[in-house]
Amino acid sequence: MxxxxxxxxxGGAGRAIADSVRSYMCADLLLINAQARAETNNIEGSVSLTTPAGDSTFYSVRHSRAAALLVEDEITARLEKFQRIILTVGLGGATGSGVAPVVARLASASGKDVLAAVTLPFAVERDRISIADGALAELRPFCKEIVVHDHEKVTSLMAFNSLDEALQKVADRLAQQVSARLLCAPANAH
Known part of the structure; x- marks a missing residue:
């Protein structure tokens, strides 16, 4: 192994963070997203989610969690050959907040070292803050370490020309932090 x-x-934010993390290290990638997302459908390393009713639009954390539970065995099988699992997710939305705790639990139960790199919503996204806080609390018992970026605490975002540019810088910063933590910690060093 x-x-x-x-x-x-x-989710979408998780994909952006993952792309940045991969620029710092050699790692395989597994995308987990709603089935309707075109970027997921034709990628070999992907798991497409639908609700028990066959819907691929998640209106709540409950819907995305139910969809993840439907493919729990597939997710577990995809994790099997890896020792370290890095979860990348933007918390606060339905997909990431519902799916990330399920994946963290599955990875931890399989004896994997789990590190999560997450973003929290802006203060103006009031309805997403409590969702993000709940998902973060659910992740904690299953992750060896969580690297958190709170958008609201980074005033340097204002120095960028666009929100996309700022969010890319956030993804790059998270990637650097994840890479540094992995270089400093051997696998299974609990």
């Missing part, structure tokens, strides 16, 4: 690493990207 060695020291193999799998990055599990959940």
């Amino acid at each position: 060695g020291d193999s690493i799998l990055i599990v990207a959940m």
Whole structure:
């Protein structure tokens, strides 16, 4: 098994963070997203989610969690050959907040080292803050370490020309932090 690493990207923000993390290290990628997302459908390393009713639009954390539970065995099988699992996710939305705790639990139960790199919503996204806080609390018992970026605490975002540019810088910063933590900690060093 060695020291193999799998990055599990959940939702759109998770994909952006994962792409940045992969620029710092050699790691495989697993995308978990709603089935309707075109970028997920034709990628071999992906798990597409639908609700028990066959819907691929998640209106709540409950819906996305139910969808993740439907493919729990597939997710567990995808995690099997890896020692370290890096979860990348933007918390506060339905997909990431519902799926990330399920994946963290599955990875931890399989004896994997789990590190999460997450973003929290802006203060103006009031309805998403409590969702993000709840998902973060659910992640904690299953993750060896969580690297958190709170958008609201980074005043340097104002120095960028666009929100996309600022969010890319956030993804790059998270990637640097994840890479540094992995270089400093051997696998299974609990």
